[in-house]
Amino acid sequence: MAYAGDDELLEHVTGKEYEFGFTTNIESDKAPPGLNEDTIRLISQKKNEPEWLLEWRLDAFRVWSEMVEPEWAHVQYQKPDFQAISYYAAPKKKAQLNSLDEVDPELRRTMEKLGISMEEQKRLSGVAVDFVLDSVSVATSFKEKLGELGIIFCSMSDAVQEHPELVKKYLGSVVPKTDNFYAALNSAVFTDGSFCYIPKGVRCPMELSTYFRINEAGTGQFERTLVIADESSYVSYLEGCTAPSRDENQLHAAVVELIALDHAEIKYSTVQNWYPGDENGKGGVFNFVTKRGICHLRSKISWTQVETGSAITWKYPSCILKGDHSVGEFYSVAVTNKRQQADTGTKMIHIGKNTNSTIISKGISSGYSQNSYRGLVQINKSAKNARNFSQCDSLLMTDHCGAHTFPYIEVKNSSAKVEHEATTSKIGEDQIFYCLQRGINEEKAISLIVNGYAKDVLNKLPMEFAVEAQKLLAISLEGSVG
């Protein structure tokens, strides 16, 4: 479709600087680049970790050294040089902080630019924010309030110190330290992350949220998140990301583990808006993430993600439906523009009886990007009456981009019902025409249509995120129709 002024429109947008592309100048305590057992010992020592964790890390490292980087994903990139990365960067430690006022003013400004002013958050939204700037948690709010209910929400490093029994019991129980190449790497070198424990029968009164941010040049970010919902509890967890504009590729290999014990429910939402690289595919974040949850009896895990950033995305939030009557959900909107490449989807492993899973994936590709859905639905012999419904739609905005669907459906049971459907098409010219006719300009029309297309997923996001996500979609796709 050729609209007059397309080129200008495109130029206008591609010329647009990455909105969150600023860097914070804080002196940082940084390990020299390179990865070997000494680096791991250094990390462990800096973090004052117990012996078992160091051993656990070293085990992971030994296995990782033998592993080969996987190549099956539908993405092409220059493999990171793992010896050129610095594996530890912590903002220089100051004396213990008693209030927000003591936080480094530079840091505060960063937070404000990100739109997460602590006071605002505290006062208005009732969201407890565990703000992670490069690996070490700087400020944690609402901790006390949550503490009254027995909810533990802290950084991984604190959890290791204060609740070692929980960490020891659950760390690596869903994503084993040797699960895959990047999970093993993460297990060996993870520096921090968030830890959350909801006690029996407690309904977490607010959305828990963590903002990740890669800041220090040349540092990899290896987050480890562990969310445990004990019996009959409920938690909604938010994860949002923005990263500064950098020229060299940055690696992010996180691991997220969710544990939903009997009758518990975890809702995990992500908005990912890391630097996608420029229009020539230079720079951008490599997002190689392992996310997995395990559902026990009658429990539920729901993953919702809006993926707009990163140069390369390689991520499959999964559910192991182990308990009978457990439920797994996956809602995803993945937008790729410029030279971005995304290979994302989910895995639903049905083990328990009467387990149920739903997959709704909406891919939008534009520019010269490649967007793939790759998902596995596995119904095992024991999963009597298992049910799955998958829908994977792709929307193509230009004739240079690609949209791909690679579903794997494995059924080993005679009482299972599995449905999968996928469509790929262009944004409707008649819909754009309809809007134009009514005085809505093209830009707005596209935003309207795309938001309508992704509505099924956006509706699943918590309120605070839904607004942000809609804005993100509009920004990511401005002027991309061709």
Add this chain to the structure above:
Amino acid sequence: MITTETVNVQDEKKSAFLGSLSSAFQGVESYTALRKSAWDTLSKFAIPGTKTEAWKYTRVGKVINQARKKSGGNTQINLPEIAIGGLRYVFVDGVFRADLSDELTWQGLNIRRTGESAENNLLGTLSNHNADWFEAVNAAFFNDGLVIDVDKHTHIDCPIHLVFFASEENTAAFSRNVISLQESSSLQVFTHYIGSQHSTFSSVVTEAFVAKNASLKIDKIQEGNEAAFHHVEWTKQERDSRFDITTVTLKSSWVRNDLNIRVAGENCHSSLTGAYLPSGKEHVDNHTMVDHMVPNCESDEKYKGIVRENATAVFNGKVFVRPDAQKTNAFQQNANIVLDDTATMFSKPELEIYADDVKCSHGSTTGQFDEEAVFYLRARGIGEVMARKLLVEAFLADVITTLSDERLQSYCTEKIQQLMHS
């Protein structure tokens, strides 16, 4: 993780398998360039296993772990009675049997044997012997097959009936066919692959060239019994052409079908249908690939299967739309019924799309018979056995009815009913 030990075992198996074939198929000549590149592939790549994406769900031990010999091809056989008329050509264990076949001449039609005529310049131009290990095995050892040419503006109104019979214990047979349709011609081919109670391996690669405005229809019925089949079809379509293929896999212990269509001219129509109903310990793997290289084409795919007992079925369909292939309409559907907890269905419908102005969709379902439908029929005085029979027939009907001859349709329907109630 691959350790040195597993590599050695792999290598041993590979050299044993290739060694037995090399000594059995000595003196296979002609097509030296093709065979040379096939051998390069064989030595370069390992036998496909779980790590090879295209063979992920198919274990090849049944084929590989058995020394194979070449048959003399003079076994007495009883051909099944399907009188569909037309010209019949019979291969027994890979050897052409003139005594069972019709004359190799017909008005407007030129039929030669691959093994006996001069080298055909189309043979080997489509097939993937440079990357696929089993296609390379075929290219290295084939010794017979047919080259069928249809003249310009010629409509062959009688079907060509090809029979590939595998009978002798532990034999391997490699055949290679070329079907070439000139401009504005049409042809219908019925290939019947029959196996016996003996373990055999037969590999048939067919390359079809459908020129401008031509139309080719292939009906393919596989009744392997204990035989292992690897059947590959490569088709290239020029503009305004039509290609239809129906694959029905009845009782066969191990089947791998690779069906590849390259749509190289505009305004083409391609249709692929298939039915499979493995039971016992059978394994059926259908791989299809429709490569839309140019704009304004249409493809329609429908595969249906019923998986029972300890059987495994695999469906891996791919629709590939190249960057310039605008206005492509491609549809793909896979429906499965799993009847036992010991049966397994692997379905992988793929779309890989690089053009924006397209309509592509796929759907895959796996479930059971609709108990309400059974109840509806029973409430009307139809017994349960009969009711299920009707539902099987109804489920597979939209595939079976694409067979071009009514006699073939009723042959398949009857066989399916026998299989379902044996």
